[in-house]
Amino acid sequence: MIDLKTLSRGEIGDLFQKMGLPEFRVSQLIHWMYEKNAASIDDITEFSKPLRETLKGFSYIGSVKILKKTTSPDGTIKLLFGLEDGLSVEGVLIPDEYRLTLCVSSQVGCAMGCRFCLTATMGLVRNLRADEIAGQITAVRRELQAQGGISGGEITNIVFMGMGEPLRNFDGVVRGIHILTEFMGISKRRITLSTAGVVPELQRLYREIPEVNLAVSLNATTDETRSALMPVNNKYNIGALLRACGRLPISSRRRITFGYVLLKGINDTPADARRLIALLKGLSAKVNLIPFNTYDAAKFEPPDEQTVLEFQQILIDRHVTAFIRKSMGREIYAACGQLKTCHETASP
Incomplete structure (x- = not known):
């Protein structure tokens, strides 16, 4: 059986021509699968019943399903x-x-x-296919439309900040983004891809997709600390990463977002803040x-609120735009990997 969602527009065209x-x-077909969120061929009422039956004889519309949903008091789901x-x-x-x-996963x-x-403790099982990446959006759109489903309107922004390193699944992610933009009506400018710093793939x-926003997980201001936190730094160190970022053809009206996870006693000192200013200069x-x-079992702790505010103020005082990203969904295992771990632990 052919999953129609694994086919490109050209491949669907070849199939239908035959x-x-x-x-x-x-x-x-593309309209029904990606805009009307059809879960099965039978949902495509624009096709005659004989055509639907013919298609069902050798194909189907694959889907990603929501297995579990937990909602935080702050509205995070x-x-x-x-x-x-x-x-x-x-x-x-x-x-x-x-x-x-x-926020979607790529692996x-x-x-x-x-x-x-x-x-990271799970290791890599496999890359997601492009249709599985897009399928996460479709699954949520169905839930948004369903009576009694998630409330809050339409999805406006997509961030590749879930499970996996998007640039290690380059082809799947790029094709997935093309599905989002060409078939699902999501603007590239409302898509952000986060990377730990796989330098060769940045250019x-x-x-391939110059309009998407880029977020780089930096998380340290010295190679010693970053290598201890992020093994990728042993291959592509801070200098190589920032030089690659500096060569990207980004318009003057856009900026790269550098993510900096603050870890108590590790990377949260005023000296770290000052080094960060120097690193990002230019x-x-x-x-x-x-x-x-x-x-549970984490080896790190968050800094206290005052330390976070002081770190931010040092950056602001030197004209570096810095936001504190509120940690949302603490009550619902919103840290990446937590819900999956809890679900699998509870499964028989």
Whole structure:
């Protein structure tokens, strides 16, 4: 059986041509799968019943399902998505006054080994296909539309900040983003891709999809500390990463976001803040300060609020745009990897 969602527009066109179907049927199928969120061929009422039966004889519309959903008092919704092979990945739906942002995964697990990340303890199982990446958005859209489902309107922004390193699944992620933009109506400028710093793929990313926003997980101001936290730094150190960022063809009106997870006693000192200012000099940059979101058996702690505020103020005083990203969803295991771990531990 062919999963129609694994096919490109050209592949659907070739298939329908062999069936003797007109070109407009291709557009109709894509519209129903990606805009009307059809869960099955039977949902496509624009197709005649005989055509639906013919298609069902050799194909189907694959889907990502929501296995578990937990809602925090602050409105954050943590989602566990089930894939057709029985594996699962996580997502987070984050509402604020102006946006409804969905954080999606690009891999089952992760091979990057970042010491502060629970997902890193799982290792890498496999890359997600493009249709599985898009399927996370479709699953949430269905839930938003369903009576009694998630409330909060339409998804406005997509961030690749869930499980996995997007640039280690480059082809799947790029094709997934093309599905989001070409078939699902999501602007590239409302998509943010977060990377731990896979330097060779950064230039390639901006050749393929230059309009997407980039977030780089920096998390330290010396190679010694960053290598201890993020093994990727042993291959692509801070200097190499920032030089690569400086070469990206980013317009003067846009900035790279540098994520900085604040860890108590590790990278949260005034000296770290001053080194961060020096590192980012000359770059079109802004900083997201992220107090560590702890989990069971974590080896790190978040700094106290005063330390976080002082770190931010040092940056602001030197004209570096710095935001403190509120840790949302602490009550619902919103740190990446927590919900999946809890679900699998509780499963028989």
